[in-house]
């Protein structure tokens with residue numbers, strides 16, 4: 001028999017629950033004492049590592065690096081585990097008792113005191129249910145503050161086996177879901193649910209695809225999966241081998257504490273706006289521009305832009321050889337350039353040496369076509385006769401016996417002499433530098449701010465009407481970069497390739513007039529520059545080395561890092577171009593993809609899906625249509641699909657409002673099941689359009705008195721901010737939501753109120769939310785209803801919606 005008790009007094013004083021807490025505290029104290037010893041051991045190991053380095057031999061340096069690195073990781077994990085070390089206990093039918101915690105703790109004799117939550121032995125803690133108890137009789141969750149156990153909650157999974165076992169609890173899990181949100185996501189390690197655990201522990205190979213409605217824990221689960229993978233496969237995924245991608249920087253700031261709180265600081269956390277080194281997105285494009293920039297047609301446009309003549313490139317090459325003027329005109333130069341680009345895709349910048357050779361070939365051909373050798377011979381003949389007579393008088397060799405110089409000529413000394421003489425001419429070197437310049441991705445993108453250039457690059461891939469707003473968005477050095485622009489810059493980087501790599505041989509040659517952008521113009525050879533660091537010292541991992549080697553000169557990405565595992569959150573919003581950007585970083589990777597198609601702001605989901613498949617398949621991104629035609633499709637990698645079905649964020653009352661929006665946005669979709677009822681009904685109010693901003697601010701002020709935590713004031717997109725697209729077919733946006741209005745809304749409000757637009761609200765959550773003008777949000781893009789669905793599903797406790805349209809009031813209140 002078991003007894004279910006909540007705060008009943010016991011015969012020995014205090015409540016039964018108090019006694020249970022005290023007993024658990026004694027165990028937890030023992031675990032902490034041992035944790036302290038383990039931390040001291042880790043610190044001693046770090047000191048030992050440094051001591052070994054004093055020995056100074058190469059071998060000991062490597063040993064030291066490895067030892068210090070491992071010990072530092074260990075020490076860091078143990079430090080983090082200090083807060084709430086033990087959070088679970090399992091009582092098994094076999095009478096074995098297991099404690100589960102943030103890290104594994106063993107006695108000096110190697111007996112287990114606490115099992116790491118990621119270890120196989122902890123799996124039952126998350127998986128056992130009354131229907132499938134897996135040998136577990138009672139599961140107990142311990143709630144602690146620092147080192148102190150403050151509460152307990154039990155689940156009795158196998159009543160028949162619970163002889164004499166005390167069971168305490170009063171729904172602390174549900175209560176914890178209602179806790180105040182402090183602006184940053186927290187880990188859920190103590191309360192992971194079964195369906196979530198299956199995702200977290202899914203196989204490390206291939207692709208794990210997770211779907212679920214808002215609030216089902218997709219983000220939380222993805223982050224815990226990272227911690228799990230790093231724990232179980234540290235060799236493979238450790239040291240920045242894992243990349244976690246979120247939609248924007250607000251979101252990454254929101255989730256960045258979760259992994260460190262799990263003792264994992266080694267994954268790279270990036271938003272789509274700062275995935276490319278040296279650039280940061282600061283704006284979202286309007287829906288129309290985002291659709292254009294994100295579409296895979298852009299890959300072809302950029303390829304043509306790179307192959308096009310660089311701005312300021314000369315249209316004619318003119319050199320003089322032996323008194324003969326040799327010219328390459330624009331048409332001839334264009335043909336040479338096109339041919340070079342065909343052969344240099346992905347290494348355009350490095351092809352400068354090849355460009356020099358191609359020009360020399362064409363000049364030589366031209367020189368022969370215009371009868372250069374004969375003319376030169378005739379002119380030389382008379383002069384040479386005179387010189388040879390003078391040389392012979394001095395006992396020297398005649399001019400004709402001069403050895404051929406230069407590396408080329410196919411053994412033809414005349415051709416070799418021609419090449420050498422031409423290469424030496426500053427006109428040739430200057431021409432080459434301007435005609436085949438080392439190009440940077442940003443400079444190419446900016447060049448498309450010129451509508452003529454864009455028209456040329458666009459071919460038939462873009463509508464004429466789209467060219468003007470696109471060009472306008474890139475024109476001007478100071479134009480802000482958008483999230484979609486970052487993917488375009490990455491594409492350009494992949495097309496241009498790194499600049500010619502300075503050679504490690506030879507001294508820096510900055511004084512040599514024939515060295516242009518790191519290439520010796522005479523030989524086509526790459527020459528060391530001052531910034532090149534051939535020796536890497538004291539780097540402990542290969543990934544760190546890779547990271548270092550990426551930065552040369554002015555921050556140009558030299559080698560793009562690749563990751564062993566990539567986690568993509570809010571994947572439903574990625575454009576094809578963004579998938580291509582990710583695909584380049586994970587050609588050998590396994591993936592965790594987390595998405596809710598019902599929340600997608602992206603219009604062409606089919607195109608995005610194709611791009612996703614190409615990225616996951618490790619396919620080298622290539623221009624549309626070309627990729628699969630002549631190549632065998634890559635072997636499909638293992639795929640594991642999961643669906644999360646319980647909404648842990650919204651109260652049932654708020655979930656009902658978001659279900660009504662979903663019914664309009666996507667009638668066939670099923671909302672998740674919310675588990676927590678608050679008794680607080682959302683407020684939907686009709687307000688005259690011009691009063692919406694003032695009413696929104698008032699509503700936020702009212703909520704300040706009703707919730708202790710964060711409040712999101714979520715407004716429509718400020719389309720008019722985006723560089724003049726309104727006149728070009730964007731739906732009308734009320735200036736009520738522009739930057740100035742936004743500042744007015746936020747002025748004087750405490751920090752826990754955040755004013756943000758509907759796209760910035762992705763993935764975030766607040767204690768309370770105010771949604772202003774749902775009708776505007778719904779109309780702003782073809783996917784506006786889905787964007788609204790995102791907005792109304794952000795709040796945990798209170799929701800206020802302000803609309804100027806009574807029809808929306810009816811829709812939202814049902």
Ligand SMILES: Nc1ncnc2c1ncn2[C@@H]1O[C@H](COP(=O)(O)OP(=O)(O)OP(=O)(O)O)[C@@H](O)[C@H]1O
Pocket residue numbers: 177186187188191192193196212213214215216217218219220221596648649762763764765793
């Ligand atoms: N097992 C759990 N125990 C406690 N809290 C949980 C659990 N699962 C999820 N939560 C909480 O529910 C909230 C929603 O989780 P999360 O943000 O991961 O959902 P999501 O599915 O990514 O939502 P969205 O699609 O809106 O971005 C978070 O506060 C998270 O901490």
